[in-house]
Amino acid sequence: MxxxxxxxxxTGGSRGIGAGIVRKLAEEGAxxxxxYVGSEKFAEDIVNEIKAKDGRALAILADSSDPKAVTDAVNQAAKTFGGLDILVNSAGISKGGMIDDLSLEDFDLTFKINVRAVFVAIQAALKHMKAGGRIINIGSNTVKFFSFPGASAYVMSKAAVAGLTSSLARDLGPREITINAVHPGPTATDMNPDGTEFATTVxxxxxxxKYGKPEEIGSVVAFLASGEASFINGTSIVADGGQTA
Ligand SMILES: NC(=O)c1ccc[n+]([C@@H]2O[C@H](COP(=O)([O-])OP(=O)(O)OC[C@H]3O[C@@H](n4cnc5c(N)ncnc54)[C@H](OP(=O)(O)O)[C@@H]3O)[C@@H](O)[C@H]2O)c1
Structure with missing residues (x-):
């Protein structure tokens, strides 16, 4: 373990990649x-599943578009369990649309959830994290290469996450806290379901x-969160089955 x-x-641990990460971290003893924001039932089920295996888990309702909710969630987690060693920013949305059609509302919401919430969660987490702490941000392999139109706001937001990750390595290094990003490729979730016409093309x-599975992203995160990854800092690991190779 x-x-x-x-x-x-x-963040965003009730479904998809976030849920895969939650399960992997719990399997490894964390x-x-x-x-979560809408999926109360899924969140409860994951908590019960972890508790049934003698693990400890807590689901917190917190909308990532609200900075106070994000800060409160970090503080609640640290207060409930007595500290914070690992922060994983996984909550994210994808609002597609060609540049002529994409609304500013969708653009702003994308940045509130995919970028600002990541910054805010890190700020809040650092108040609790000691040397040895781990921050892992979920980006996307689209920052390397993307073959389809209509993803400008999403790809911009993930490029911002990659930039935040590399730049914060300099801020946090002296505190012996590492920060890295994982860039998944197509992974079967509600955001990017397998079995569609789009998936067949991809x-x-x-x-x-074939698409990746949430637990395959969870394994990379669990490794980065562990002591084995102590010299990996400020970088991005692409987990996409070689799609962007
Ligand atoms: N799937 C892919 O192919 C793929 C590829 C590259 C990167 N990613 C990234 O991986 C991350 C997870 O994606 P996914 O495919 O697992 O998406 P998903 O299936 O749509 O699940 C999204 C998760 O984020 C939560 N979430 C969404 N908006 C939120 C908000 N405002 N506040 C709090 N939580 C919120 C959801 O909570 P509720 O369940 O409560 O709604 C859910 O747990 C995202 O950052 C995404 O950009 C995904």
Whole structure:
């Protein structure tokens, strides 16, 4: 168990990649708090699943578009479990649209959730994190290469996350806290379901010809969160089955 006695908070942990991360961190022995916004039932189910295996988990309702809710969630996780060792920023949305059609409302919401909330959660987490702390941001392999139109706001937001990650390595290094990003490729979730016409097209561009699973992203995050990744800092790991190779 790589993460025994560690306390983690995952934003957007009720479904998809975030849920895969929550499960992996718990499997590795971490106590895991996670946020959700609409999926109360899924959140409860994950908490019960972890508790049934003698783990510790807490679901916190916190809308990432509200900075106070994000800060409160970080503080609640740290207060409930007595500290915070690992922060994973996974909550995210994808609002597609060609540049002529994409509304400013959608643009702003994308940046509130995918970018500002990441910054705010890190600021709040640092009040609790000691040397050895780990911050992991979920970006996207679209920052490397993306073959489809209509993703400008989303890709911009993930590029911002990559920039925040590399620049904060300089701020946090002296505190012996690492910060890294994981850039998933197509992963079967509600945001990017497998089995659609789009998925069939995407898979043709992938060496494996198949989508990733949330737990495959969770494994990378669990590694980065562990002591084994102590010299990895300020970088991005692409987990996309070679799609952007
Ligand atoms: N799937 C992919 O192919 C793929 C590829 C690259 C990167 N990513 C990134 O991976 C992350 C997770 O994506 P996913 O595919 O798992 O998405 P998803 O299936 O749509 O799940 C999104 C998760 O984020 C939460 N969330 C959404 N908006 C939120 C808000 N305002 N406040 C708090 N939580 C919120 C959701 O909570 P509720 O369940 O409560 O709604 C849910 O737990 C995102 O950052 C995404 O950009 C995904």
């Amino acid at each position: 790589k993460l025994k006695n560690k306390i983690a908070l995952v 106590t895991v708090a996670f946020t 898979k043709q561009l992938m060496p494996f010809k």
